[in-house]
Each structure stands twice: as structure tokens, then as C-alpha cells.
Amino acid sequence: MTFRLSFRASCAALLLMVAGAxxxxxxxxxxxATAAFREGNAAYERGxxxxxxxxxxxxxxLGAADARLDYNRGNALFRQxxxxxxxxxxxxxxxxxxxxxxxxxxxxxxxxRTLDKVPEAPSDPIxxxxxxIHSAYxxxxxxxxxxxxxxxxFAALAxxxxxxxxxxxxxRIAGGAVFALxxxxxxxxxxxxxxxxxxxxxxxxNPVAELRSGPGDGYELLFQAHxxxxxxxxxxxxxxxxxxxxxxxxxxxxKSAVGEV
Amino acid sequence: xxxxxxxxxxxxxxxxxxLVALCFVAAPRAAVLSAEAxxxxxxxxxxxxxxxxxxxxxxxRENLPWPTVEGLEPFTVSKTTGTSSSSQTTIINGTxxxxxxxxxxxxxxxTAREAGSYTVGPIRYAxxxxxxxxxxASVTVTxxxxxxxTRASMSKQRAYAGEQVFYNLHITSSDAVQSINLPxxxxxxxxxxxxxxxxxxxxxxxxxxxxxxxxxxxxxxxxLFPLIAGPAVLEGxxxxxxxxxxxxxxxQSMFDAFFGNGAPLITQTAIxxxxxxxxxxxxxxxxxxxxxxxxxxxxxxxLDKSSTAAGEPxxxxxxxxGNGQPKSITRPVLPDLPGFEVYDPEESGTSAPEGSTLxxxxxxxxxxxxxxxxNTTVGAVSFPYFDPARGAYVRAESQPLAVxxxxxxxxxxxxxxxxxxxxxxxxxxxxHIKAGGxxxxxxxxxxxxxxYRHATxxxxxxxxxxxxxxxxxQRRRAxxxxxxxxxxxxxxxxxxxxxRLKDARQAMESGRSREFYRALSEAVMAFPSDKLNREFRxxxxxDAAAALAAKGAAPESVEAYDTLLQRCDLVQFAGLSPTAExxxxxxxxxxxxxxxxxxxLA
Numbered sequence: 001m002t003f004r005l006s007f008r009a010s011c012a013a014l015l016l017m018v019a020g021a022x023x024x025x026x027x028x029x030x031x032x033a034t035a036a037f038r039e040g041n042a043a044y045e046r047g048x049x050x051x052x053x054x055x056x057x058x059x060x061x062l063g064a065a066d067a068r069l070d071y072n073r074g075n076a077l078f079r080q081x082x083x084x085x086x087x088x089x090x091x092x093x094x095x096x097x098x099x100x101x102x103x104x105x106x107x108x109x110x111x112x113r114t115l116d117k118v119p120e121a122p123s124d125p126i127x128x129x130x131x132x133i134h135s136a137y138x139x140x141x142x143x144x145x146x147x148x149x150x151x152x153x154f155a156a157l158a159x160x161x162x163x164x165x166x167x168x169x170x171x172r173i174a175g176g177a178v179f180a181l182x183x184x185x186x187x188x189x190x191x192x193x194x195x196x197x198x199x200x201x202x203x204x205x206n207p208v209a210e211l212r213s214g215p216g217d218g219y220e221l222l223f224q225a226h227x228x229x230x231x232x233x234x235x236x237x238x239x240x241x242x243x244x245x246x247x248x249x250x251x252x253x254x255k256s257a258v259g260e261v
Numbered sequence: 262x263x264x265x266x267x268x269x270x271x272x273x274x275x276x277x278x279x280l281v282a283l284c285f286v287a288a289p290r291a292a293v294l295s296a297e298a299x300x301x302x303x304x305x306x307x308x309x310x311x312x313x314x315x316x317x318x319x320x321x322r323e324n325l326p327w328p329t330v331e332g333l334e335p336f337t338v339s340k341t342t343g344t345s346s347s348s349q350t351t352i353i354n355g356t357x358x359x360x361x362x363x364x365x366x367x368x369x370x371x372t373a374r375e376a377g378s379y380t381v382g383p384i385r386y387a388x389x390x391x392x393x394x395x396x397x398a399s400v401t402v403t404x405x406x407x408x409x410x411t412r413a414s415m416s417k418q419r420a421y422a423g424e425q426v427f428y429n430l431h432i433t434s435s436d437a438v439q440s441i442n443l444p445x446x447x448x449x450x451x452x453x454x455x456x457x458x459x460x461x462x463x464x465x466x467x468x469x470x471x472x473x474x475x476x477x478x479x480x481x482x483x484x485l486f487p488l489i490a491g492p493a494v495l496e497g498x499x500x501x502x503x504x505x506x507x508x509x510x511x512x513q514s515m516f517d518a519f520f521g522n523g524a525p526l527i528t529q530t531a532i533x534x535x536x537x538x539x540x541x542x543x544x545x546x547x548x549x550x551x552x553x554x555x556x557x558x559x560x561x562x563x564l565d566k567s568s569t570a571a572g573e574p575x576x577x578x579x580x581x582x583g584n585g586q587p588k589s590i591t592r593p594v595l596p597d598l599p600g601f602e603v604y605d606p607e608e609s610g611t612s613a614p615e616g617s618t619l620x621x622x623x624x625x626x627x628x629x630x631x632x633x634x635x636n637t638t639v640g641a642v643s644f645p646y647f648d649p650a651r652g653a654y655v656r657a658e659s660q661p662l663a664v665x666x667x668x669x670x671x672x673x674x675x676x677x678x679x680x681x682x683x684x685x686x687x688x689x690x691x692x693h694i695k696a697g698g699x700x701x702x703x704x705x706x707x708x709x710x711x712x713y714r715h716a717t718x719x720x721x722x723x724x725x726x727x728x729x730x731x732x733x734x735q736r737r738r739a740x741x742x743x744x745x746x747x748x749x750x751x752x753x754x755x756x757x758x759x760x761r762l763k764d765a766r767q768a769m770e771s772g773r774s775r776e777f778y779r780a781l782s783e784a785v786m787a788f789p790s791d792k793l794n795r796e797f798r799x800x801x802x803x804d805a806a807a808a809l810a811a812k813g814a815a816p817e818s819v820e821a822y823d824t825l826l827q828r829c830d831l832v833q834f835a836g837l838s839p840t841a842e843x844x845x846x847x848x849x850x851x852x853x854x855x856x857x858x859x860x861x862l863a
Contacts, residue, residue, distance in 0.1 A: 034703070066707070076694075106692055155725070216342055
């Protein structure tokens with residue numbers, strides 16, 4: 001005689017599995033990191049910027065990856081005239097939260113102090129408008145948003161199966177609309193996550209970094225970039241990085257001269 | 262590129278081309294797998310650059326030593342390296358193996374200075390256990406007239422440190438020259454004794470008449486600023502140019518010329534003559550605010566209005582212009598301005614040539630806010646510099662500027678934002694740190710730990726469609742159970758049977774034999790009824806047996822069915838009193854029978 005696992009039992013098993021997996025997201029050292037962060041804030045407020053940046057570094061070593069931490073650390077470094085490092089940490093803060101106006105302001109302000117002015121590639125108003133929408137959320141928010149739409153769409157369609165009359169039609173339309181929204185937003189989300197995972201950036205930390213035509217000191221010197229200039233990393237060759245500027249120029253720079261975002 | 266070949270020991274070194282050595286040895290324990298040498302050309306003209314490449318393949322990435330190459334004395338040598346890697350995957354008998362190799366190219370860029378026949382080599386490569394002679398090659402160099410001539414000059418032979426000196430490199434080209442390139446590493450050529458700035462953004466081609474012929478000429482104009490006192494040498498600047506190989510133009514056929522098959526080009530280098538400059542140190546006694554400006558300077562100061570109200574801003578614009586080192590013009594020190602609140606200036610500036618001199622202009626706009634009414638003066642603004650013509654430190658000064666300050670509005674606080682003007686940025690700064698609250702929202706997060714890096718995320722993503730399809734399945738099943746009676750009965754037959762057998766078992770355990778056999782009879786009759794959607798209760802034993810046999814039941818199952826029902830009837834209606842063992846046996850028989858029928862009637 002055959003005995004089937006009931007539908008309810010299946011649901012219960014799935015929920016148990018989810019509940020069991022959830023603790024994997026927890027990080028127990030964030031309490032200590034938060035304490036170090038507050039210590040850094042106190043040092044900053046009393047003008048001890050070196051102590052502040054040391055405390056922020058400790059918070060980061062304890063496992064925190066928070067835009068506020070990188071932003072504050074950038075501020076502490078900026079106050080110590082460590083412009084390249086300040087830009088590096090503002091860039092890291094922006095990577096975690098591209099929507100924070102304070103991060104964007106301080107990054108722009110610090111960049112205005114750099115020697116190298118690299119013009120961005122020109123773009124039309126439509127591209128700029130789309131880009132501003134694309135920049136208005138973080139990768140984390142994008143991932144959760146996509147998952148929420150996905151689940152909501154299926155939930156609406158599942159509910160419609162058991163509803164009747166106008167409610168059924170409304171739920172079907174709602175489910176379709178949610179999937180349409182997911183379809184429209186997925187290119188932006190996918191591109192954001194792709195860039196977040198694959199596109200690395202580097203900031204010049206030395207007063208001057210030499211960009212060469214190949215991964216070695218023997219190659220031709222192409223140009224020099226100064227502290228704070230930000231590159232996109234194209235490739236890696238041992239202790240050399242193949243990098244590119246927004247205006248298209250590129251070359252090889254030694255890892256020791258830059259910090260990776 | 263021609264590959265060198267191993268020279269036969271008995272043969273003389275041939276004048277043709279390429280000799281060479283190719284060694285391919287796989288030393289089991291060595292990092293180097295192979296090495297070979299190749300030469301770009303064996304017939305060149307004087308000044309033409311050609312390439313000798315020694316390619317070394319190793320089994321791992323290492324900084325390999327340079328090869329030993331003899332016979333390079335007649336050439337100007339420039340060296341560089343290039344690296345690359347490759348991997349190879351092989352499948353033999355289903356076994357996949359992968360090997361990596363790392364290639365290092367040692368590149369010698371050679372330029373012959375004199376005509377003649379030269380031998381490049383022997384070329385040897387040695388590293389750890391690997392040691393090979395890669396051969397040698399003959400190179401024939403013929404004399405070629407230079408495609409360009411250069412004449413370098415400086416505007417003066419003696420200058421003060423920081424004083425502008427005009428450097429001009431005049432290039433006269435022949436028609437055969439196709440392009441001219443300045444060295445990319447110009448700063449390296451100029452050295453650390455000079456700051457320089459090109460006067461022209463692009464080197465313009467002009468024509469000039471030389472010996473009655475019109476020829477292309479170029480002028481490279483540079484403003485040089487010596488940085489260190491003492492004798493300074495500006496090394497000869499190499500000018501690389503591409504020209505049609507001598508004799509190639511004449512040999513071109515009419516078809517080549519018509520179809521645009523260009524004549525072969527060669528790259529040659531001409532080196533401008535080095536120049537010497539005696540740099541005189543600046544004398545002692547520089548003013549405390551001297552910033553290194555040497556040359557001719559002027560300063561202008563102006564106010565955007567001569568009358569204002571207390572608390573209303575006025576703008577003091579200071580413009581400094583000079584021909585010294587562009588970066589030496591810094592923010593001037595303003596005189597004491599009692600009664601004014603002074604804000605940091607907004608700075609702007611440009612550098613542009615006028616004739617053969619580079620002039621730099623920088624403008625500083627200060628916002629001043631008077632706090633007292635009355636007639637007052639903005640004192641003279643000055644900027645110190647060293648005048649080489651006078652050999653002394655002097656000051657460029659502005660005239661004092663009179664300001665009439667009227668009373669401000671009663672109770673008004675002096676502010677740069679008063680006066681109905683648009684709010685102006687007086688300075689900039691970074692925004693303050695984020696304090697973070699003391700509660701849960703102030704706790705740091707691990708935002709780098711993105712959700713999709715966890716299996717939970719994908720599990721949740723998978724859960725949604727799984728739940729939907731489960732709901733769809735349930736919905737369809739419910740619909741069918743409601744509309745398809747036969748399927749509904751068949752689907753529910755097993756559940757109904759379990760309930761009936763449970764009733765029978767309870768009756769048996771409580772010793773109620775009649776109830777037990779009634780429940781058992783009910784179960785045995787109802788199960789095939791449900792399975793086949795046919796009522797068995799009204800049938801005779803033989804009809805029921807026939808119906809079962811027709812639906813695929815085995816004869817022994819039909820017989821057992823018949824026997825079991827007869828026994829149930831005997832107990833119920835003939836007054837038999839079965840023992841507990843008999844009841845248990847009958848229950849087991851019924852379960853076995855119904856399980857068989859479940860399969861046979863499927």
C-alpha cells in the first residue's frame with residue numbers, strides 16, 4: 001500500500017529547512033565592531049583623527065562591512081590629509097550604499113582635491129536619467145527586491161487559483177504586473193550585481209603612480225597618475241594591475257601604489 | 262620576424278640572414294622548457310630600428326634573467342620585456358590533463374650607428390640546469406641619408422633657477438618622411454633639473470624653402486624652468502620618424518602606386534644635440550612670502566563695488582600675471598583688513614604662450630564683509646618675485662582701494678548671505694561623520710555579505726515556484742475529486758480501506774467478533790467497489806468473483822475473496838464463535854488479499 005507525504009507536511013518541512021538555514025547569515029562579532037565604531041566616533045569628535053581611523057580599522061577587521069564605517073574612516077583619513085586613502089574608503093562606502101548623499105558629497109569633494117582631472121565619457125540626458133535610477137539602490141537592496149518580486153508574483157498567482165470571481169482576475173493581473181516589473185528591473189539589477197561582483201576599482205595611494213605599457217618596470221612609462229585617481233581594474237598580472245581610466249587611457253600599475261576598492 | 266637557426270659548426274657564418282639557434286630541450290627539473298631567438302631584419306640602414314627577440318618558455322611564472330648577447334657594441338640598444346601565458350588541455354583515453362606555460366620575451370631594440378656588416382651573437386641563455394647556445398646572425402647595415410635634420414636652441418645660456426628659458430627644436434624633414442614622433446617619456450629626457458611645459462598642444466607641420474626647395478618643417482617649442490643651480494645639461498632628445506625605405510620609391514611599379522600598395526616604411530631615430538645651461542642660484546635675502554616666482558610679474562586688484570552696507574559682501578579680485586614657473590603663483594598674503602571679515606578665495610588660472618613665452622595668470626576672488634560703517638581702505642596687495650633683469654627681489658603691488666560702508670539694516674547680523682544676493686559658496690568641506698544611534702539601528706552590519714551568496718537566498722527563490730506548482734496541483738486535484746467520481750473513489754479507496762480495517766481491528770481487540778466480521782466484510786466489499794466504481798454489495802459471490810476476474814484479478818485472489826466473504830457471513834449469520842487467533846488470521850488474510858487486489862486492479 002502506498003503512503004504519500006501530505007502537502008501540509010511538505011510545507012512544514014520546507015519552513016523548517018528555511019529556519020535552519022537562517023542562522024548562517026548571523027555574524028557574532030558585529031557587536032564588538034560596533035563598539036570600536038563608536039570608539040572611533042568619540043575620537044573623531046575630540047579631534048584625534050589618527051585614533052579614530054585606527055578604531056574604524058579595528059571595526060572593519062572584526063567583520064563589519066557597513067557604508068557608515070567606511071564613510072567615517074574616509075573622513076578621519078581626509079582630516080589627516082591622506083587624500084588617496086580617504087577616496088578609497090569613500091569609494092568603498094559608495095560600493096555598499098550608492099544612495100547616501102553624504103558619501104557622494106564627500107567623495108566628490110575629496111576628488112576635487114586631486115591633481116588629476118579625468119573627464120568622464122560624455123553621455124546624453126536619457127542615459128544620465130537611466131543611470132541615476134540605476135544608481136539609486138544598493139546591490140543588496142536590488143537582490144532582495146528581485147527576490148521579493150519573484151515571490152510576490154508567484155504568491156499572487158497561487159492565491160488566484162483558490163479565489164473566485166473578480167478577486168481571481170485581480171490577483172492574476174497583480175501577479176502579471178509584478179512579473180512585468182521584475183522583467184523590467186532585472187537588467188538593471190543584473191548589471192548592478194555583475195559590476196559589484198566582477199568590476200574592481202583601485203585608487204592611487206602614493207603621491208605619484210607610474211602607468212606602464214606592460215607589467216614590469218622595464219616597460220615604457222605611459223603616464224603618471226597622482227594620489228586619489230581612481231581606475232577600473234581590467235586584469236591582474238602578478239603584482240601588477242592592468243587598469244583603465246574613465247577617458248579610456250590605461251596601463252599597468254604596481255599593486256603597491258594603489259588600494260583596491 | 263625571422264627565426265634564427267643553429268649554425269652548423271662546419272659552415273661559415275652566412276651573410277644572409279638569419280642564423281639562428283633554436284633549442285628545444287625539456288630539462289626535467291628545470292623551470293625553463295625552451296628558448297629561441299629571432300631577428301626582425303638582417304638588412305637595415307643606419308638609424309633604422311630593428312628587433313632582436315629572445316623568447317623563453319618556462320613551466321612556471323618567474324623573473325627570469327636576461328640572456329647573454331655578444332656583438333651589440335655597434336648598436337644603440339634599448340631593452341624591454343613582455344610576458345604571456347598559455348594553457349593546454351589534452352584528453353587521452355578519457356583522462357584530462359592540463360599544462361601551463363609562461364613565455365617571457367626579452368626584446369632588444371637595436372639601431373645601427375654606422376654602415377657595415379656585423380654579427381649579433383653568440384646568444385646564450387642559461388638558467389638553473391638549462392643552458393643553450395641560441396646561435397648568431399649577420400646584419401648588414403647600409404648607409405642612409407637622414408630623413409630629418411634637427412637644430413636645437415635655447416633662448417639663453419645662463420639663467421636663474423626658476424627663470425623661463427625658451428627651448429626650440431627645429432626639425433627639417435624630407436619628403437620621404439611620413440610621420441614624426443616625440444618621445445613619450447619626455448619628462449625622463451628633460452630630467453629632474455627642469456620643469457617644462459610644451460607651448461603648443463600639437464606640433465604643426467609647416468613648409469619652408471630650403472636650398473630652393475619647399476620642405477616640411479616642424480618646431481617643437483618648450484618653456485623650460487631650471488630647478489637646480491649649477492651646470493645643467495638637456496640631453497639630446499631622440500626624434501623617431503617613419504620614412505620610405507631608400508630606393509623603394511623608385512622600385513614601385515605603376516600598379517603598386519595606383520592601387521595604393523605603400524612603399525615599405527622604416528623607423529629611424531634622429532637625436533637632437535644636447536644643450537648646456539648655466540643655472541645661477543637666487544641670491545639671499547628673499548622675502549618671507551616669496552614663493553619661487555622668477556621673471557616678470559604684474560598684479561591687479563579691484564573691488565566689485567566701491568560702496569556697500571555693513572554686513573553686505575563685496576568681492577576683492579586679485580589677478581597676478583607672470584612668466585615664471587606656473588605653479589609658483591600662490592595665494593597672495595592680504596594686508597591687514599580691520600573691519601572686514603575675509604573668506605578664503607576662489608581660485609582660477611590659465612597658462613598660455615604669447616610668442617615664445619609662457620605666461621600664467623591666476624585670479625583670486627576674496628569675499629570681504631565689512632562690519633563697520635564709514636570710509637575705509639583695502640590696503641595694497643603685493644606679490645614678491647625675483648626680477649632676473651634687475652637681479653633683485655621686487656614686489657608687484659596694487660593700489661589701495663577705497664570703500665564707503667553705509668550702515669547696515671538695524672539688527673542685521675553681518676552675513677555673506679545678506680543683500681538679496683544668491684547664496685554663494687564661501688568654502689567647502691566634507692560632511693560630518695555618521696554617529697549611528699545607540700539602539701539597534703546604530704549597530705554595524707555586514708553589508709558585504711550579500712544575500713545571494715547564501716544558499717538560503719536560492720532556496721527561497723526556488724520555494725516560490727515550488728509552492729505555486731504545489732498549489733496548482735492541489736487545485737487541479739480538488740477539481741477532479743469534485744467532478745470525476747470514478748477517479749475520486751479510486752483515489753480515496755486506500756484511505757477508506759485503512760479506516761475500515763482500523764474499525765475491524767478495534768472490534769477484534771475488544772473481542773466483539775460479530776462487529777469485527779461485519780467491519781471486515783464491509784472493508785472487503787467496499788474496496789473493489791471503490792477501485793472499480795461499481796457497487797459490489799448487491800452482487801452474489803459468484804457475480805462479484807466474475808466482476809473481479811474481468812477487471813484483472815488473479816484466480817487465487819478471486820477465490821480468496823470469495824472464501825473470506827463466506828467466512829464473514831458464517832460468523833455473522835450462522836452463529837460461529839471464532840477465537841481471537843482466528844480473527845487475527847482472518848484480518849491478516851484480508852489485508853494481504855486487499856493489497857494484492859490493489860495491485861491487480863490498478
